[in-house]
Amino acid sequence: MKIDIYKSAKCGDKYLSVEVGTKLAGLELPESLDADLLELSPFKTRLELDPAKEHPALDLKDVMDQIKENGFAVHGAKAIVDLRKK
Numbered sequence: 001m002k003i004d005i006y007k008s009a010k011c012g013d014k015y016l017s018v019e020v021g022t023k024l025a026g027l028e029l030p031e032s033l034d035a036d037l038l039e040l041s042p043f044k045t046r047l048e049l050d051p052a053k054e055h056p057a058l059d060l061k062d063v064m065d066q067i068k069e070n071g072f073a074v075h076g077a078k079a080i081v082d083l084r085k086k
Helices: 060-070
Strands: 002-008 015-019 040-048 073-075
Touching: 015 060, 060 073
Parallel strands: none
Antiparallel strands: 002 015, 002 040, 015 073
């Protein structure tokens, strides 16, 4: 599955992802959706999700399951860089 990821323009820790080619204006978003996700900026396009490979910042299964069920996925991204000397 290939996805496009959009980042909240209000909160940089919140993301909404859709399958490539999905028009955001055509999504039926629930009223309960976090208001921070109503203003989005493109973050990453055409990211290939391969469930056989681990992604350092995404829970691939969760994102893919949400997209299959809802047409979109709401998620964070976790990438930790430790610059301390060991």
